[in-house]
Amino acid sequence: MTEVLVEIDNLSKYFTVRSGWFGASKTLHAVDNVSLSLHKGECFGLVGESGCGKSTLSRTLLQLYAPTSGTVRIAGSDISSVTRRVRRRNTRNVQMVFQDSYWSMNPKLRVGDVVGEPLRTHTKLSAAERNRKVAILLEQVGLPADFARRFPSQLSGGQRQRIGIARAIALQPELLILDEPTSALDMSVQAQILNLLKDLQEEQQLTYLFVSHDLSVVRHMCTRMAVMYLGQIVETGTTEQIFAHPLHPYTRMLMQAVPDIEGNAELTFYDGEMPKAIDPPVGCRFASRCPHVTEKCTQENQSLRELDGDRSVRCHLAM
Numbered sequence: 596m597t598e599v600l601v602e603i604d605n606l607s608k609y610f611t612v613r614s615g616w617f618g619a620s621k622t623l624h625a626v627d628n629v630s631l632s633l634h635k636g637e638c639f640g641l642v643g644e645s646g647c648g649k650s651t652l653s654r655t656l657l658q659l660y661a662p663t664s665g666t667v668r669i670a671g672s673d674i675s676s677v678t679r680r681v682r683r684r685n686t687r688n689v690q691m692v693f694q695d696s697y698w699s700m701n702p703k704l705r706v707g708d709v710v711g712e713p714l715r716t717h718t719k720l721s722a723a724e725r726n727r728k729v730a731i732l733l734e735q736v737g738l739p740a741d742f743a744r745r746f747p748s749q750l751s752g753g754q755r756q757r758i759g760i761a762r763a764i765a766l767q768p769e770l771l772i773l774d775e776p777t778s779a780l781d782m783s784v785q786a787q788i789l790n791l792l793k794d795l796q797e798e799q800q801l802t803y804l805f806v807s808h809d810l811s812v813v814r815h816m817c818t819r820m821a822v823m824y825l826g827q828i829v830e831t832g833t834t835e836q837i838f839a840h841p842l843h844p845y846t847r848m849l850m851q852a853v854p855d856i857e858g859n860a861e862l863t864f865y866d867g868e869m870p871k872a873i874d875p876p877v878g879c880r881f882a883s884r885c886p887h888v889t890e891k892c893t894q895e896n897q898s899l900r901e902l903d904g905d906r907s908v909r910c911h912l913a914m
Contacts, residue, residue: 600769600802601633601656606665608651612873621873625651627826628665630899633770638796638803640817640834642810642849646872648826649806653772656804657691670769687717690763694775696755700747706733706758707743713765732761736791753784757791764795772804777812789816810853814838819905822846825880826872828899832906842906842913844885879910887912 608626613619626648633639641649654660656667658674666675674685690713693699700709710732711725720728730740736757747755756776763771773792777785789812795801807813813820814834822830822843830843841847867884870876878893879885885892891911899909 597634597636599632600635600670601631601804602666602668603629603631603656604666604668605630606652606655606667607663608648608655608660609663623873624826624875625872626655627875629823629826629828631821631828631831633802633804634819635769635802636796636800637819638805638817640805640807640813640820641823642807642813642820643823644808644849644869646825646869647823648872649823650774652823653691653774653804653806656770656772657689658685687766688768689770689772690766690768691772691774692756692759692763692776694778696752696759696779697747699759700755702747704746705743706745706747706750709747709758710743710761710765713762717766728765729761732765735764735795736761751784752780753787756780756784756788760788760791760795764799764801767799768801770802770804772806774806775808776805778807778809785812792816810838810849822849825870825875827880827909828907829881829909830907831899832904836904836906842902842908843881843910844887844912845881848884 606626606629610623610625611620612623614621629652641652643649651660655662662675666673668674669685669688672685707726707729711729714720714725714728726743729743733740733742738754738757742754747758750758776792777788780788792803793816796803805813805816817834819832820834820837821828822837822845824845830837830841830846837846838850841850870880870883876882876893878896880896882888882892889912897909897911899907901907
């Protein structure tokens with residue numbers, strides 16, 4: 596077993612929302628009691644529908660959100676409640692590659708300034724040293740050095756994503772959060788970016804948190820994965836285990852939503868509506884859509900139970 600780099604323990608992030616000017620305030624459970632661990636050098640997948648809490652969890656790891664409760668440790672350092680100086684140091688350790696590379700860049704800056712911005716903020720390199728480092732970073736992501744003089748609007752989507760990756764690895768972080776990094780790209784360009792990410796991970800011993808709704812990409816990239824539904828983790832395990840034998844009904848629903856991913860001729864249809872993250876139900880949050888629901892499911896929210904073989908599931912029927 597490799598060293599644990601990221602340890603998330605009972606992490607919750609709630610938001611207070613109000614309906615109208617005089618409406619009562621309610622609590623939105625964006626992330627609810629999540630516990631995960633990421634091993635150093637691995638690519639860990641996080642999958643789920645839009646609105647399940649993947650982005651909120653990612654932004655909490657980036658320290659853009661302060662957790663409501665729970666702890667997050669990265670390389671042994673608790674980032675849940677730290678001083679500004681420690682937070683600045685941790686920022687170097689965790690970087691993010693965004694889904695839309697164009698809107699994550701200042702369109703008025705040239706590529707050299709975009710990639711060199713973290714170096715200017717967090718290092719004492721001279722302008723000449725930064726320029727040399729930018730040229731090396733561009734070469735690492737498969738772009739010529741003269742791209743430093745271009746503006747983001749002059750690049751293709753795949754080229755901009757390479758720029759986003761170059762900026763993310765500029766400070767040599769230990770953890771890279773990949774937020775749907777290829778979903779906005781053509782299929783052929785997707786393959787190029789995924790191969791680039793694999794090469795960089797091997798060369799620099801990077802740890803990836805790969806956030807995606809594309810199960811085929813997760814299967815290609817990740818060794819372990821977690822499935823998230825309405826703010827909670829419902830299943831974890833190795834990618835091979837989960838694809839071969841999904842345990843939670845929601846995981847099976849995701850698998851069957853992709854044509855032929857299980858090789859099944861018949862599909863199970865899941866009726867019912869997804870509950871709201873505001874005041875979620877007392878019982879299982881998937882109960883309203885589950886074809887196997889029992890009375891116990893509507894009354895008791897099963898905790899995430901560990902099984903043999905590095906697996907866990909939040910479903911009493913799967914026990």
